[in-house]
Amino acid sequence: DADVTQTPRNRITKTGKRIMLECSQTKGHDRMYWYRQDPGLGLRLIYYSFDVKDINKGEISDGYSVSRQAQAKFSLSLESAIPNQTALYFCATSDSVAGASYNEQFFGPGTRLTVL
Amino acid sequence: AQKITQTQPGMFVQEKEAVTLDCTYDTSDPSYGLFWYKQPSSGEMIFLIYQGSYDQQNATEGRYSLNFQKARKSANLVISASQLGDSAMYFCAMSDGANSKLTFGKGITLSVRP
Numbered sequence: 272d273a274d275v276t277q278t279p280r281n282r283i284t285k286t287g288k289r290i291m292l293e294c295s296q297t298k299g300h301d302r303m304y305w306y307r308q309d310p311g312l313g314l315r316l317i318y319y320s321f322d323v324k325d326i327n328k329g330e331i332s333d334g335y336s337v338s339r340q341a342q343a344k345f346s347l348s349l350e351s352a353i354p355n356q357t358a359l360y361f362c363a364t365s366d367s368v369a370g371a372s373y374n375e376q377f378f379g380p381g382t383r384l385t386v387l
Numbered sequence: 388a389q390k391i392t393q394t395q396p397g398m399f400v401q402e403k404e405a406v407t408l409d410c411t412y413d414t415s416d417p418s419y420g421l422f423w424y425k426q427p428s429s430g431e432m433i434f435l436i437y438q439g440s441y442d443q444q445n446a447t448e449g450r451y452s453l454n455f456q457k458a459r460k461s462a463n464l465v466i467s468a469s470q471l472g473d474s475a476m477y478f479c480a481m482s483d484g485a486n487s488k489l490t491f492g493k494g495i496t497l498s499v500r501p
Contacts, residue, residue: 304488313391313478313491314432321487329488361432365487373420373439373482376489378432 274298275379277362283385284352292347292382294362301367303345304376305329305337308359317360320345321367352386359383389414389481393492400469401500407454408464408495410479416440420482421462422489423453427475435477438462466497474499 275296284290294303301322306314306329316329318337326337334356338346349356362379390413400406412421419440425433438446438453446453454463466473476496480489 302487306491311493313393313493314480314489315491316488319488359430363432373422373437374487375422375434375437377434381430381432383430 275362275364275377277360277379277382279382280380281383283387285387286353288352290349290352290384292349292360292362292384294345294347294379296343296362296364296377296379298364298366298377299342300364300377301342302365302374303339304363304365305335305345305347306361306363307331307356308361308381314361317347349384349386352384354386357384357386389416389419389483389490391479391481391490391492393479393495395495397496397498399498399500400466402471403468405465405467406469406497408466408477408479408497410462410464410492412460412462412479412481414481414483416483418483421453421455422480422482423451423462423464424478424480424491425473425475426478426494427472432478436464469499471499471501473497 304319305317320339336348360382363376365374365376392411421438423435436448452465476494478494479492
């Protein structure tokens with residue numbers, strides 16, 4: 272079974288609809304992240320959470336909200352979807368080992384969202 | 388603010404040859420990390436290699452090595468003995484001193500020719 276799962280994997284929705292993308296992980300990591308990928312722009316950080324009570328905005332948080340329901344679950348919501356939110360969305364997790372040389376981020380398989 | 392620059396157009400390499408993918412970065416943090424990820428056509432993000440700003444030696448992982456030139460602020464990925472399965476998009480990324488969130492470059496497409 273995958274360590275980081277995302278649901279749905281593909282979604283087509285209409286402008287103005289509310290949509291939620293879900294991320295679950297079994298790695299026991301404290302830190303979780305949401306990125307979006309657009310062609311030619313790489314991945315950009317939307318929101319991140321270092322624990323259940325810690326939520327932070329990333330580079331492009333406008334139009335998005337998140338919820339950290341538990342250590343293992345981090346959801347991304349689009350309250351009123353618009354076409355330029357069409358993108359590939361990735362959830363990622365990382366550990367927070369003090370003194371570690373690095374804490375690798377593990378990515379989910381991605382959710383391809385199309386807003387018509 | 389951190390910035391990653393990947394400006395190479397699509398790269399082509401012959402199978403079994405080596406290829407270098409360029410990455411330059413900018414940051415005011417003395418402590419940072421540099422990562423390379425591979426994204427094949429299936430879409431998943433695969434971690435390849437990491438270099439810390441204080442590491443004295445260049446990182447290596449199998450056929451991957453990172454040519455870290457701190458004064459030039461460059462962190463180029465070298466893939467030796469290219470294989471057809473290396474055809475993918477490659478992203479350079481940087482973490483801040485807390486090794487938390489990543490800033491990505493725009494990516495480079497690599498095509499390996501048989």
